[in-house]
Amino acid sequence: MSELEISRSEKKKKKKQRSGDEAQTGEPDSAQKDADFMIKPQSFTPSIDTSQWPILLKNYDRLNVRTGHYTPLPSGFSPLKRPLAEYIRYGVLNLDKPANPSSHEVVAWIKRILRVEKTGHSGTLDPKVTGNLIVCIDRATRLVKSQQGAGKEYVCVARLHSAVPDVAKVARALETLTGAVFQRPPLISAVKRQLRIRTIYESLRMILRSGRKLC
Incomplete structure (x- = not known):
């Protein structure tokens, strides 16, 4: 047999081994769907070999003794089995x-x-x-x-009456609209049309297109 045929046969063997290992281990998704992941109750407490423990840990295993016996309750679902x-x-x-x-x-x-x-x-x-x-x-x-109570954030487009040569004027105008502001609902509104106070915490100018009179 030539070297190419030997290398090809070795590659085929490796692929078969990998496929066999994957079939034995299985995918994690299928394991989560099929398995319950539940600790089974025990009626006895297993003993712990403390002969090799250091002296400072003497009788440490007796501080908290709790059996593994409990009554499993049929409530709750694992994430992949939840209806x-x-x-x-x-x-x-x-x-x-x-x-x-x-x-x-x-x-x-x-x-x-x-x-x-x-x-x-x-x-x-x-x-x-x-x-x-x-x-x-x-x-x-x-x-x-x-x-x-988490607050709201609005993004809007404002149409200006004329082109604004100085961008700083827009920034100063936005500063005047920050904080406690008097506000009245529009004519068509679901709430009562009365003067009220609303707090605006921050106003930011993202884009200014002076030629199109948009902000």
Whole structure:
């Protein structure tokens, strides 16, 4: 046999060995799906050989003696064995809300599509606003209040009346809109039209296109 044939036969043997090892070990995904990963209860306490331990660890094994006997409870699921209904029951949807429908309408649609009892969102977005709307389902609705205090961040496009030659003027104008600001809701609004105070923590100018009068 030539050297090429010998090398090819050796490569084939190595491939067979690798495939055999993979078949014996199995993939981790299949192992997680098939195995229970549960510690089986024991009615006895195994003895520990402390003859080779140093003197400072004398009687150390007697400090905490606890048997391995317990009653396994049929509750909970491993992540890969958890049913889809359980995921939905404790689910939180990170939704990109489109323009025009209100937040209440979007939440009602999700409730009807998923056929769940309760849905709630972590903060109202105006109908014309698009962006992140967090929707909690069933048992997760109790987390809504913890998310409502996280604050909001808006990205908008402002159209200027004329071209601005100095960029510093725009920065100074944004500084005046930072902090406690008086605000009145528009004519078409779901809340009462009364003067109120809203706190704006920071306003940043990302892009200024003076030729197109956009900011």
